[in-house]
Amino acid sequence: MKGFSALLLATCCTAMMAQAYAADLPTSVGKGEGDLNVVAWEGYADDAWVKPFEEQTGCKVHRKYVGSSDEMVALTRMGGGKGFDVVSASGDAALRLIFGKNVQPVNISLIPAYADLMPELKEPSFNTVKGVHYGISYEWGPNVLMWNTKTITTAPTSWSVIYDKAHTGVITVPDNPIQIADAALYLSHTKPELGITDPYELTQTQMDAVVALLKEQRPLVKKYWALASDEVDLFKSGDAQVGAAWPYQANTLRAANVPVQDTIPTEGATGWADTWMISTHAEHPNCAYLWINHVMTPKVQAQQALSFGETPANTKACAEMDATQPGSCKQYHADASAAYFSTIKFWKTPVKQCGNGQSNCLDYAAWQRAWQQVKQ
Amino acid sequence: MTDRRKLLGHLALLLPPFGWLTVFYLGSLFALLLSAFWQVDSMSGEILHEWTLDNFRILATDSTYRVIAERTIGIAVLVTITDIILAWPLAYVIARKVGPRMKLVLLVLVALPLWSSMLARIYSWRLILGHDGVLNWFLRTAGLPEQSFAFTNVALWIVFTYLWLPFMLMPLVSALERIPASLPDAAGDMGATPFQTFRTVIFPLAIPGMAAGSVFTFAVTLGEYVTPMLVGGAGSEFIGNVVYSNVGVSGNIPFAAAYSMILLVVVGAYMLLARRFGAFDGA
Numbered sequence: 185m186k187g188f189s190a191l192l193l194a195t196c197c198t199a200m201m202a203q204a205y206a207a208d209l210p211t212s213v214g215k216g217e218g219d220l221n222v223v224a225w226e227g228y229a230d231d232a233w234v235k236p237f238e239e240q241t242g243c244k245v246h247r248k249y250v251g252s253s254d255e256m257v258a259l260t261r262m263g264g265g266k267g268f269d270v271v272s273a274s275g276d277a278a279l280r281l282i283f284g285k286n287v288q289p290v291n292i293s294l295i296p297a298y299a300d301l302m303p304e305l306k307e308p309s310f311n312t313v314k315g316v317h318y319g320i321s322y323e324w325g326p327n328v329l330m331w332n333t334k335t336i337t338t339a340p341t342s343w344s345v346i347y348d349k350a351h352t353g354v355i356t357v358p359d360n361p362i363q364i365a366d367a368a369l370y371l372s373h374t375k376p377e378l379g380i381t382d383p384y385e386l387t388q389t390q391m392d393a394v395v396a397l398l399k400e401q402r403p404l405v406k407k408y409w410a411l412a413s414d415e416v417d418l419f420k421s422g423d424a425q426v427g428a429a430w431p432y433q434a435n436t437l438r439a440a441n442v443p444v445q446d447t448i449p450t451e452g453a454t455g456w457a458d459t460w461m462i463s464t465h466a467e468h469p470n471c472a473y474l475w476i477n478h479v480m481t482p483k484v485q486a487q488q489a490l491s492f493g494e495t496p497a498n499t500k501a502c503a504e505m506d507a508t509q510p511g512s513c514k515q516y517h518a519d520a521s522a523a524y525f526s527t528i529k530f531w532k533t534p535v536k537q538c539g540n541g542q543s544n545c546l547d548y549a550a551w552q553r554a555w556q557q558v559k560q
Numbered sequence: 561m562t563d564r565r566k567l568l569g570h571l572a573l574l575l576p577p578f579g580w581l582t583v584f585y586l587g588s589l590f591a592l593l594l595s596a597f598w599q600v601d602s603m604s605g606e607i608l609h610e611w612t613l614d615n616f617r618i619l620a621t622d623s624t625y626r627v628i629a630e631r632t633i634g635i636a637v638l639v640t641i642t643d644i645i646l647a648w649p650l651a652y653v654i655a656r657k658v659g660p661r662m663k664l665v666l667l668v669l670v671a672l673p674l675w676s677s678m679l680a681r682i683y684s685w686r687l688i689l690g691h692d693g694v695l696n697w698f699l700r701t702a703g704l705p706e707q708s709f710a711f712t713n714v715a716l717w718i719v720f721t722y723l724w725l726p727f728m729l730m731p732l733v734s735a736l737e738r739i740p741a742s743l744p745d746a747a748g749d750m751g752a753t754p755f756q757t758f759r760t761v762i763f764p765l766a767i768p769g770m771a772a773g774s775v776f777t778f779a780v781t782l783g784e785y786v787t788p789m790l791v792g793g794a795g796s797e798f799i800g801n802v803v804y805s806n807v808g809v810s811g812n813i814p815f816a817a818a819y820s821m822i823l824l825v826v827v828g829a830y831m832l833l834a835r836r837f838g839a840f841d842g843a
Contacts, residue, residue, distance in 0.1 A: 254809040261605050261811055284604040353708060361810075405794035407711045422691035423710050549600075552810050556802065557624045560795055 209291035213473040216243040220471040223248045223259050223271040225458070226412045227432050227492050233484040240478070243471035251411040252360040253277035253531065254552070260286050260463065269466040270475055272322060274456040275310035276362055276384075276531035280548075282311075282318050287461040289316045294473055297480035297498050304525050305497045310532055311459040319461035320476055323485070325494030325516075326453040326528050327366065328446040330429035330437075332419060343370045343449045345426055347397065352404045356418050356427035359408035361548070361555035362531055365454050366428060367394045367401075369529060373451045383454065383529055385538040385545045391554055398558040408559060412436075419444060431493025448527075455528035489516055495524075589824075596818035605811045615818035625802070629822055632799045635713065636781040639720040640774045643728040646721065647773065651729050655736035667733070670726050678723065682790050685719045686710065689791070711793030719791050720781050727780070728773035735769020736762070768838030775834050779827050799823055 220243040222229050229247045238245055248268070250256045253276045260271050265286045273281055281287045292298045298306070298320060305321035312318065331340060335354075343366070346355050357363055368383035371394060378390050386394065406424050409415040415433050418424035419442055434446040460479065462472045478484060485496035486504035495516050496505075502513040517524040538545040546554075596615055599608045619625050654666050673681060688694045689710040696706045709715045739762060747757040785800030792798075799822060806816035834840070 252809065254805075254811075257605065258808055258811040280605065284606065286605075402794050407793045410789070417686075421686075421693070421710075549812075552812075553618070553622070556805075557622065559797055560624055560627050 209289060210294065210469065210473070211291070213294055213477075214470045216241045216471045216474055217468040218242060218471075219244050219246065220270065220468050220475055221246045221248075221268045222475070223250065223256060223268045225249070225256075225272055225274075226251060228272045228458075228488070230487070230491055232487050232491070233479065237475065237478045241471065241474045243468065243474060245475075249411075251409075251414075252358070253362060254360070257281060257284075257286075264465065265463055266465045266467070268463050269468045269472045271461050271463070272458050273311075273319070273461050274458050274531050275308075276533045278310045278319065278459050278461065279313075279533045281461060282313055285464055287318050288464045288466070289318055290320065290462055290473075290476075292317050292320070295320055295477055295480060297477065297500075300482075300498050300500045302497055302499055302522070302525070304522065305457065308457065310457065310530075311461070319459035320480060321497040322458045322460050322479065323488055323492070323494045323496050324455060324457035324525070324528070324530070325431060325492070326448050326455040328429055328431055328434065328453065329426070329449050330419075330434050330444055330446040331426040332422075333443045333445050335425045339445060339447065340426070341447070341450050343451050344374075346428060347401050347404070349404060351426055353406055354423070354425040355401070355404050356407055356409050356415055356424035357401075357405060358428060359410045359559070361551045362454075363428070364391075364394055364398070364551055364555060364558075365529065365531070367397050369454060370451055371397060382539055384532050384534050385540075386534070387538075387544050388546065391546055391550070395554050395558055402558060402560070416440075432491075435491070435493045452527055452529065455530055457530045489518065592817045592820065595814050596821060598814040600812045600814055607814065615815045618815070619818060619822075625819065628797050628802060629799055631713070631797070632782060633826060635716060635720065635798075636778050638717055639724065639781045640728075640777045642717070642721045643725050643777050644732075644770055644774070646725055647728040647732050651732040651736055651769075654729075655733045670729055674726060679786070679790075681723065682719060682787055685715070685722070685791055689715050689718070711791065711796075713792070713796055715791045715793075716788060716796055719787055720784070723787070724777040724780055727776035728770075731772035731776075732766060732769040735766045735772075739765045768841055771834045771837035771839035775831065775839055778830055782827060783823055 222245055224247060226249045229245060229249075234245045234247075237243065248259060250259060253274050256271060256273060257277050257280050260268055260281060261284065271281070271287070273287075278287075301321060305324070307315075307317065308321060311321065329340060329343060329345070331345070333339075336345075336351075345351060346357060347370070357366075364386075365383040368380050368386055368390065371378055371390075372380035372383065375393065378393050380386065380390050407414070407418060409418065409427075412430060412433050415424070415427065415429055416436050418427075419433070419437050420440065429446060431446060434444055437444045460476050462469065462476075466472050479488070480498055482496075482498055482500040482504045485498040485501035486508060488494070489496045489501060489505060490509055490512055493516070495518050499518075502518045505513045505516065505518055513519050534546060534548045534551050536545055536547045537543045595607070597611050597613070599610060599612050599614060600606070601608055650666075650670075654663055654670075658666065686693075689707075690696075691708065691710060693710065695709075699706050709718065743761050743765075744757050747761050748754075752760070783800055785798055785804045788796045788798045788801055789804075799819060803816040803820050806812040806819070
């Protein structure tokens with residue numbers, strides 16, 4: 185076992201030197217080791233598909249849920265990265281994990297579902313570096329605008345409602361530096377003179393404008409939510425009536441008979457595209473591969489999509505979704521996903537290099553500092 | 561020979577607590593101080609062991625951290641003062657007005673909340689202060705305007721005051737108990753009015769009790785981060801929250817270490833001040 189881990193470690197280091205040797209990747213998936221440590225988004229390791237997995241493979245699943253990409257990165261790095269086997273990283277965390285050598289390359293030939301992935305998600309830039317796959321794309325979706333239909337009777341169509349003084353004290357937004365991108369996306373429409381083309385590539389001037397907008401928003405905010413369940417509580421108690429959310433919260437609240445509605449406003453939305461990745465120091469690599477193969481099956485892909493309100497990466501999941509909930513394949517865009525895919529500005533880690541060849545953009549450390557200034 | 565033995569015996573007794581304190585307490589404080597001068601690579605998350613004053617430079621120049629420190633200290637002071645005011649009447653009754661049986665009952669009642677989880681008690685305040693909470697239900701029933709304290713600094717102030725009240729009350733009770741009955745009697749004999757007796761005899765003698773209690777209420781509030789997270793709202797960040805998010809969320813331990821130095825300095829200064837008021841004299 186030790187030899188195998190050492191081999192994996194060696195694999196990763198070699199790959200970091202931009203040279204991956206296919207021979208170093210595991211060539212087969214052996215018997216499960218009995219345990220699997222999962223770091224995942226809230227709602228990503230539901231009993232509905234964890235229980236069957238445990239029964240089939242004998243891998244006991246130990247879950248740790250997180251509410252933000254930063255928390256996910258911090259958790260996977262704790263204890264030298266030995267505390268977890270698989271992680272469901274979003275695009276803004278995935279690159280940080282790859283560069284931090286926290287995750288290892290995966291052998292896609294051991295994952296049959298890879299062939300059925302949407303073409304856009306076969307080797308996206310956030311999990312495939314120089315041709316080396318560091319994980320398998322899982323599901324994706326938009327950050328939506330959610331509101332209580334009882335108190336806000338006319339359906340809002342613009343993100344402007346969460347910056348509107350009319351809703352002072354009933355707004356909630358995520359406590360997350362990447363939330364800056366939402367404000368940047370909004371400003372790219374309302375203040376075109378700032379010249380924001382990509383909400384994740386901001387110069388200091390653009391950032392100053394975004395921070396100013398967010399600072400004006402702070403007195404209107406009831407609470408910055410850290411976990412999805414926080415926001416659910418806020419809407420249940422009536423303390424929040426409008427805010428930025430994931431479709432997951434809207435589904436959960438509707439299931440609890442709270443009258444909420446969610447939409448993608450006219451300005452568009454930021455969103456996430458998640459990847460299951462395996463720890464460099466995974467103690468249960470077989471269970472890790474077994475897990476990825478389990479969650480990539482059309483059935484689990486459909487279950488996950490319906491429970492969270494997102495779109496599966498596996499194109500075969502459409503039929504399963506319609507079988508469970510007729511019309512849901514179309515509702516969650518699992519049928520014509522390419523066009524819809526291109527409308528979402530997916531989370532990615534802000535770096536100094538802007539897309540236009542300049543390198544005067546702010547890196548993520550600057551984003552974190554800016555977010556602290558906003559929250560005070 | 562016996563003296564030598566005695567000395568060895570004393571040393572053997574001292575060694576375990578001293579060793580413990582040196583290694584686990586002073587050692588970790590030293591590591592904290594050291595890491596405050598390091599930096600973190602934002603992409604890989606690795607700590608770079610290069611000496612830098614950057615963390616302190618950011619703390620000094622960015623007004624955000626000053627605002628948060630002022631809020632933390634401000635609320636801690638406010639909570640301490642409120643607790644002193646709230647503790648006085650009850651402490652006075654417990655210490656000087658009731659018999660031993662009643663005293664025991666009252667003291668148990670004061671300590672009773674401490675038997676339950678702190679988290680449960682904080683969450684219960686969320687249920688009380690929430691928009692659809694118990695308090696608003698009462699106000700509505702009574703025909704009064706509704707409050708919206710939930711997730712504000714007012715909620716923080718209320719919950720902190722509630723949480724630490726027993727810690728102010730206990731030292732104050734023991735300070736009041738220790739005032740000999742002959743002193744207020746003597747003051748009365750000399751013609752002092754009850755208020756004069758209180759102002760010139762009882763209150764000054766209770767100062768060490770208040771000082772001891774304030775060490776708890778002030779220092780504990782200062783280092784808190786759970787309560788602001790649960791009942792605070794936008795603009796309720798404490799120093800502890802910044803430290804927590806730098807460690808647990810952004811993985812920037814050096815910056816967290818640098819910011820936590822402020823807590824260390826403020827609590828240290830407060831301890832010295834409390835000592836001057838007799839907080840640590842006998843107990």
